[in-house]
Amino acid sequence: MVDYINKIDKYLKKLFPLTRSITGNGNRETLRYLKEIVPLEIKELKSGTDVYDWKIPREWNVENAWIKDKNGNVLIDFMESNLHLVSYSEPINKILKLSELKNHLHKHKTIPEAIPYRTSYYKQDWGFCVTHDQYDEICNRDPDEKFHVLIDSEFNENGSLSLGELIIPGKSKKEFLISTYICHPSMANDNLSGTIMTAFMAKELLNESNLFYTYRIIWVPETIGAIAYSFFNEKNIKAINHGLEVTTVGGRGSIGYKQSFDSSDILNLIIEEVLKNENIDYIKYPFDIHGSDERQFSSIGFRINMPLITKDKYYEYDYYHSSLDDLNYVSGKDINKTLNLYLKTIKTFEKESLYVNKLNFCEAMLSKYDLYPKLGAAQLPSKKVSSDKDIILWLLHLCDGKYSISQISKKIGVSKI
Ligand code: ZN
Numbered sequence: 001m002v003d004y005i006n007k008i009d010k011y012l013k014k015l016f017p018l019t020r021s022i023t024g025n026g027n028r029e030t031l032r033y034l035k036e037i038v039p040l041e042i043k044e045l046k047s048g049t050d051v052y053d054w055k056i057p058r059e060w061n062v063e064n065a066w067i068k069d070k071n072g073n074v075l076i077d078f079m080e081s082n083l084h085l086v087s088y089s090e091p092i093n094k095i096l097k098l099s100e101l102k103n104h105l106h107k108h109k110t111i112p113e114a115i116p117y118r119t120s121y122y123k124q125d126w127g128f129c130v131t132h133d134q135y136d137e138i139c140n141r142d143p144d145e146k147f148h149v150l151i152d153s154e155f156n157e158n159g160s161l162s163l164g165e166l167i168i169p170g171k172s173k174k175e176f177l178i179s180t181y182i183c184h185p186s187m188a189n190d191n192l193s194g195t196i197m198t199a200f201m202a203k204e205l206l207n208e209s210n211l212f213y214t215y216r217i218i219w220v221p222e223t224i225g226a227i228a229y230s231f232f233n234e235k236n237i238k239a240i241n242h243g244l245e246v247t248t249v250g251g252r253g254s255i256g257y258k259q260s261f262d263s264s265d266i267l268n269l270i271i272e273e274v275l276k277n278e279n280i281d282y283i284k285y286p287f288d289i290h291g292s293d294e295r296q297f298s299s300i301g302f303r304i305n306m307p308l309i310t311k312d313k314y315y316e317y318d319y320y321h322s323s324l325d326d327l328n329y330v331s332g333k334d335i336n337k338t339l340n341l342y343l344k345t346i347k348t349f350e351k352e353s354l355y356v357n358k359l360n361f362c363e364a365m366l367s368k369y370d371l372y373p374k375l376g377a378a379q380l381p382s383k384k385v386s387s388d389k390d391i392i393l394w395l396l397h398l399c400d401g402k403y404s405i406s407q408i409s410k411k412i413g414v415s416k417i
Helices: 005-015 025-034 098-102 132-139 188-207 224-232 234-238 266-277 332-351 388-398 405-412
Strands: 041-046 059-068 074-077 092-097 105-107 128-130 146-156 160-168 175-181 214-220 242-246 255-258 283-285 308-311
Touching: 005 025, 005 188, 005 332, 025 041, 025 160, 025 188, 025 214, 041 224, 074 132, 092 098, 098 132, 098 146, 105 132, 128 132, 160 188, 160 224, 175 188, 175 224, 188 214, 188 242, 188 332, 214 224, 224 234, 242 266, 242 308, 242 332, 255 266, 255 332, 266 332, 308 332, 388 405
Parallel strands: 105 128, 175 214, 175 242, 255 283
Antiparallel strands: 041 160, 059 074, 059 146, 092 146, 160 214, 255 308
8 A cells, every 4th residue: 555645635735726727827837746746748739739620729827817896895806716717718807787797607506605617618708606695795786886807817829738748668568548637726626636646656656667568647638638639649549458547536425436438348347356355335437428538538549448446526526616626625545545546456457468369360270380180170169168279269369459368267267377
């Protein structure tokens, strides 16, 4: 068991206040902090670049934002919580009537004291997210009252999207992908927990001297970051069969695991085995096209089996996408617990052998290799795998790089030597 509890707590505190988004200085600063933990490389992808069906957005930065009443009293203040501002809001400095302002206010559907998290990445707009009390404070005023609204933000067409990358070489050039996202502002479980946990996971892998796989570890803004990264690294990503997504790993609630698109894939089975061995009562989520960047990496061109282990999975906990997903809700202890589950999964996967039969068009001519009985047509196949020939044929049939030797041994009922 690794114990990074205190260090994780330290980075939770340092990184929580930063204003992250799909682009901008908050992301860069976050990555720079992570560099204290592992020597990741910060890469910049230029705004405006076409990446598959998408375009890398302009860089967004914000200095300040508030709503003031006619007497200059600050009613909503970005400096108190960056969640007050709809992420990627366009700049505004205007006196507005209540009826004009009201359409730009968002409140949480069910929790009155929570500030909801909202974004407007692909529609140019602006807005403020408020508690129910703040909403009432503004909306119960005289309909003729005017409000001063300021959003001191800017979009830079010559900016870039920042991401972190660390490649840890193993004995094999075959890669294993680990991906997490860095684009959420002050929310602890989604996904500061994953951002930090991935750094400590990378640190552990760096300390391993005997890795078989080469690990490609990335910290990207969700969706567009994964898409842009895949575009620029298509050849490598295409060659990957397995990976782990890291998201929402530090809540107070249950351990869960989301299967990859092929539920029979070895990595899913390994996670189940790890959770069972740890006596963890977990929730199993079948693969779904909604979710985090496993969506991109499971797409037709890549088809990477990319399950994830969570502690309070996205969508599933009450405080999801709200200001209550804070440092009271998430702890280094819970993140460290999930970190150990990821590391056990990787260690088990490292031990599994995934062989590929290179003669993959039609059968191999066994007699050429002296592996076929001299006298043909003399044997009838038995229902059970019993002879050496049966084992050889099944092995050649199943060694497609997806089934591990232990899976094959179970499948054909022959024990591993
Ligand atoms: Zn989210």
